Amino acid sequence: MRLETILLSHARAHPGKTALVCGDERLTWADLGHRVRAVARGLLARGIGPGDRVVLYMSNRAEFVEAFFAIQAAGAIAVPVTTRLTPRELAWFRADSGAGLVICDAAAAGAARAELGPDVAMITAGGQAEGFAGFDTLRLPGDTPLPPVAVDRDEAAILYTSGTTGRPKGVVLTHANILVCHGYMNAVDWGIGGDDTYLVAAPMAHRAGMGRMINAMLLGGTLIVMTRFDPDDILAAIARERVTVMGLVPTMVRMMMPALDAAPERAASLRRLAVTGEAFPVPLKERLMALLPQLEIVSFFGMTEAGGVTGLMHREQVTHAASVGRPSPGVEVRIVAEDGRDVAPGEPGELLVRAGRPGAFTVMKGYFNRPEETAAAFTDGWFRTGDMARQDADGYLYIVDRKKDMIVSGGFNIYSKEVELTIGELPGVVDVAVIGVPDPVFGEAVVAVIETGPAAPPDPAAVIEHCRSRIGGYKKPKHVLYRDRLPRNATGKVLKREILPAALAELGLTTEPAP
Template identity: 75%
Template sequence: MRLENILFSHSLSQPEKTALICGENRLNWGDLGNRVRSVARGLAARGIGSGDKVILYMSNQIEFAEAFFGVLATGAVVVPATTRISPHELAYFQADSGAGLIICDANLAEKVAAEVSVGAEIYTVGETISDFADFSCLRQSGTTPLPPIPLEQDEAAILYTSGTTGQPKGVVLTHANILVCHGYMNAVEWGINGDDIYLVVSPMAHRAGMGRMINALMLGGTLNILSRFDPDDVLSIIEREQVTVLGLVPTMCRMMMPVLEADPQRAASLRRLAVTGEAFPVPLKERLIALLPNLEIVSFFGMTEAGGVTGLMHREQFTHAGSVGRPCPGVEVRITDEDGRDVMDGEAGELLVRAGRPGAFTVMKGYLNNPEQTEAAFSDGWFRTGDMARRDADGYLYIVDRKKDMIVSGGLNIYSKEVEQTITELPGIADVAVIAVPDDVFGESVVAVIEPEKGAVAPDKNQIVEHCRQRIAGYKKPKYVLYRSELPRNATGKILKRDLLPWAVAEITATTDQAKVAS
């Protein structure tokens, strides 16, 4: 069962219903189906077919959905990339995936062309840029049938996620992976359907934003697309379009509270709020429900590789507030010790996930071009999440630590190793440790603790931040840069990051207090 065929079915059964809204632009289901087919014909005319890779380096807009499903309709595979990553990072995605065609925002085209060393056609969305073909060139009219797609071509998307080694890994997701999670499980568990009006505020190139797009378009609903998150814009769209389903990360909820508290009636149409990305604080839940008593909150724990793993329903938000919920129906979990043995309820261990054969339901097919890491990620068919968890007697799961060296800021995953490797490219740095400190708005903030080379002048904070901005996504750059003559290490020389945390918090607090006094 393929995603584009479900979209085509809705376009035939309800052609006049509005499918997509972005600002002043609206597209009904009949026109959406026609546009997707025309893009597929244009791609096929340029040699794109079964198993080929096409990169979408685009901000949220109607053309993203059009291109996403147009690529799938040729049998090719979408490689979505949020515009928050740098063109330098995108070049790795292109080289690793072998993508021969890139569709990107016009303002990014020249930088992409400068970074991409392996030949690839570049098409721009937005203003026309000389030396680059416009996305409209891919729309090809006609009724010529597309070549049939081989049954064995089940891959739909490759999402790149940074690994603990710092090298991005391409997560291969099948049509079934995406459809089962966002087209069926979410619908059943959350009670959403084709009558709902959805709003996506997260990047549609990210798994969370893609999930909301798939929710709406696989269920036959109406999807409102916000190009850039702004609290007042969110409430304006909810009020004007009577949005019923919204997905957010807690950071966005915090940012929306002032405008929501000023006039909660603007969001009275909301009936479902899906929250993911980090722990959802109880006080924030209480404030939301007090303002919107008809709103039901569902929070969930998921991963790019494993899809939705657990869910916490509205009635459980306060009875089990610290939990990530119980396993989604059909998802099996184990909690094991370092020897692979199941631990007792209440004990912590690594969380393992299984949902049938990899690629068949919710768990990824594997890592692209990386059989060694794919093999290491699975143990007898169980995906090793790298998260440390415990389970209570009622089956509720609690994430107690990260086995992987990862920071979650604003609902986005940041792997410390990637930031460390980027910083150590600079001269005058003997070593660096990247850790997370609590942040009232974003949940966690990135801190880089620098150990300068003996006798050398280490780069200052502005130089470090700017270098990171050029090499990796902006949200990964450190918010704080601290310096120590020596980083704490154990007997084998491994940096003791746990020992750095209280010191870093104290240093940041002292600096903040001094700034307040000075002002």
């Protein structure tokens, strides 16, 4: 079962229903189905076919939805890359995936070309850019049926996730992975469907925004796409379009609270809110529930590699606030010690996840072109998450330690190794440790602690600007601190747990994130 066939069946079943609203553009399901088929023809005409990869380096816009499903209709594989990443990072993803085409925002085309080089095919969306073909050139009209895709071409997307080594890995998700998670499990667990109107405010190239986009498209609802995150604009869209379902990360909720406090009636149509990312503080939940008593909140713990693992339902948001919920139906979990044995209830260990054969249900097919790393990620069919967790007698899971060196800021995962490698390029840096500290808006903020030597180290502004130019802006440090020597163990490994208390004291912070 393929994603594009579901979208096209909705186009046939209710052609006059509104499918997509983005700014001033409103598309019916018939319009959207026509565009998806037309873009698929354009891709095939350009030599993009089964198994080929296409990078989507686009901000939220209607063309993203068209392109994502047209790529599937052509039998190819989508490689979404958020525009919050730099063109330099884009070039790495393009090279690693071997993508033959990049569809890029027109505003970023020049910078992207400089990094991609002259030989990479590019199409621009959201306007014309001199020297580039526009998205309209992909829309080839015609009535000829699209060629069928072989049943063994089951890969739908490659989503990149950084590793603790700093080298991003491409997670291969199949049509089944996406369908089971967003077209079935979300629908059953959250009580959402084709009668709902979905609003997406997070980047659709990021898994949080992509999930809500796919919910709407697979369930036959109406999708409202916000081109930027602005609380007043979002509340106006909710009121105007009678939005019923949306997804946010806690940072977005914090940023929306002043506007909600001023006029909660603008969100009166909302009935479901899906929240993921960093921890959702109880005081923030309680404020939201008091303002919008009709709203039911569901939070979930998921991973790019494993899909949705657990869910915490509305009735449990306060009673089990510290938990990430219980395993989703059909998802098996184990908590194991270092020797692989299952630990007793309440004891911490590594979280392992299984949902049938990899690629068949919610767990990824594997890492793209990395057979050794794929093999290392699984033990007897169980995916090793790297997260330390415990499970109580009632089945509720609690994450006690995240993946090594990962920081979650504004719902985005930041692996400290990547930031450390970038800062280490600067002269005057003997060594550097990157840690996360509480932040009142983003949940966590990045702190770089630099070990200095005989040469003068770079000043904080230089460190931040260097990171901004080399990696995604959300990964740059908010604070830069300096030490004569970083604490190490007997083997020379930097002890971040000893760095954190002094950093918190120097920055005047507590260990508890603000609500």
